[in-house]
Amino acid sequence: MKIFGIFGDPIEHSLSPAMQNAAFRALGMDGCYHAFRVSRPRLKDAVIGAGAMGFGGLNLTIPLKEEALSLDFLEADDLARAIGAVNTISFSGEAGEEKGKNRIQGYNTDGWGALSALQDAGVKVKGSRVLLIGAGGAARAIAYALDREGAEVSIANRNLKRAHELAASVGGISYCLCDLEPLVRQADVIINATSVGMREGDGRIIDSRLLKSHHVVFDIVYNRETELLWDARSIGAAAIDGVMMLVYQGARAFEIWTGRKAPADVMERAVRESLEERRQRKSR
């Protein structure tokens, strides 16, 4: 049996084990995926250890994605380097083989996940005017993916310096959150890539009166239905939640590790069922 895993800290709320194990089961593969709590200072030892034990592959999450680029043995691809973060690691060579035969490679599949979620919902990204709100890790990956796909990207962030830096590196235009009104008016697609909406009572990143029915509103928050998505749905705009981005970034990682086409529908069902179970547990 091949072991796969996700490293992060905290990690107990990760939906990846449910999602990836469902994929292995659906394809009848002898794979098993676990979550491991790994702190930043232990990342190097943990990755080397996983390679030595013959793991099939890894995902990384907060706070390890950026740290991974400083591992001297990790060969990160150009996209992961440009984004500045690695969320997927593959091992080639068998455990115990002499050094040189083993390669540890790093990728970033978050942007792919976001793009696939938009395309899955029928959005034509090329040539679209996209307002991307946020300039953190997820926004960086999405900005690169949108730029590669030929979208016209405007980036608005609370911390303007971060927005400037991201726009300068991907070629978009940066704005302050206070500029949202004209930006929303001009946009075809609006993406919330901030953490606003993760918690009940967070409030709204966009005044609901600015949304129009022609907008496509994509909120990458996946743990709950956000107020932004309620607002979009209530005026008949297209509303996409963060679950499909999570599923497609995981599906891409699965394909990198196994070379098999990932069963995205099965993975989506596993994520939505886990979220529903959590909701019910919380309301009890």
Ligand code: NAP
């Ligand atoms: P991050 O690197 O910490 O970035 C957080 C972003 O949110 C920054 O742009 C930050 O702005 C902004 N922000 C936080 N609080 C804010 C507030 N009160 N008002 C305005 N802006 C605020 O986090 P991340 O990794 O990019 O994750 C962001 C969100 O995406 C999280 O909800 C995460 O769960 C979700 N996510 C989803 C997926 C998926 O697959 N669906 C994947 C990754 C992340 P400043 O720069 O001004 O601080």
